[in-house]
Amino acid sequence: xxxxxxxxxxxxxxxxxxxxxxxxxxxxxxxxxxxxxxxx
Amino acid sequence: xxxxxxxxxxxxxxxxxxxxxxxxxxxxxxxxxxxxxxxxxxxxxxxxxxxxxxxxxxxxxxxxxxxxxxxxxxxxxxxxxxxxxxxxxxxxxxxxxxxxxxxxxxxxxxxxxxxxxxxxxxxxxxxxxxxxxxxxxxxxxxxxxxxxxxxxxxxxxxxxxxxxxxxxxxxxxxxxxxxxxxxxxxxxxxxxxxxxxxxxxxxxxxxxxxxxxxxxxx
Numbered sequence: 001x002x003x004x005x006x007x008x009x010x011x012x013x014x015x016x017x018x019x020x021x022x023x024x025x026x027x028x029x030x031x032x033x034x035x036x037x038x039x040x
Numbered sequence: 041x042x043x044x045x046x047x048x049x050x051x052x053x054x055x056x057x058x059x060x061x062x063x064x065x066x067x068x069x070x071x072x073x074x075x076x077x078x079x080x081x082x083x084x085x086x087x088x089x090x091x092x093x094x095x096x097x098x099x100x101x102x103x104x105x106x107x108x109x110x111x112x113x114x115x116x117x118x119x120x121x122x123x124x125x126x127x128x129x130x131x132x133x134x135x136x137x138x139x140x141x142x143x144x145x146x147x148x149x150x151x152x153x154x155x156x157x158x159x160x161x162x163x164x165x166x167x168x169x170x171x172x173x174x175x176x177x178x179x180x181x182x183x184x185x186x187x188x189x190x191x192x193x194x195x196x197x198x199x200x201x202x203x204x205x206x207x208x209x210x211x212x213x214x215x216x217x218x219x220x221x222x223x224x225x226x227x228x229x230x231x232x233x234x235x236x237x238x239x240x241x242x243x244x245x246x247x248x249x250x251x252x253x254x255x256x257x258x
Binding site: 010016025030 | 198
């Protein structure tokens, strides 16, 4: 099981939710909501 | 002695096959934890020399794990050449419903033939949860005083940015479903079209989510 037992490379990721992914979506969404007057 | 060894090997191989099919059956029955247990066993005990068998197991194990909130690493997908799962992984990680839907469509025949289409389709709710979580974060920045009251319109706007138009009632139904299955803690105020989030732990760990229909008889 050499490949599977290679612990240097994780096969599964359980804590991906708080991962900081480079993602411009929040910024686009912020602009969109701002524009729609969803800021009070 | 040699014969005994051969027997042991044969038994081991049968065990792996049995666990593979038991796992698939459990996935059809929507018992994803049981499916995970059997398929993980099959994957771990599958001979590393039989790459094809490993791939067969992974084709089921990956969607099952994703439904349980665990993503395959990019290294895993590359190592086994399961590139069709790369956009699915990205869609789940980033809350990109458009990407999930277009991937399902582009690979429809392949996923149906592999028997994984229905499992992958179920990821929609998970993707919506991630997207709504993003909406809640942006809404909190814009309206700190009303951080816990996230308008349904915010999710509508987010989906529109992805090029998806959803019927407002369908969207409310999906949100109710997310709350019902404990993907989100809170309640939906129908008249004001606002999701009122729980003050603490509004987006619980995915492992706590209820994948099976809580109303279904066991």
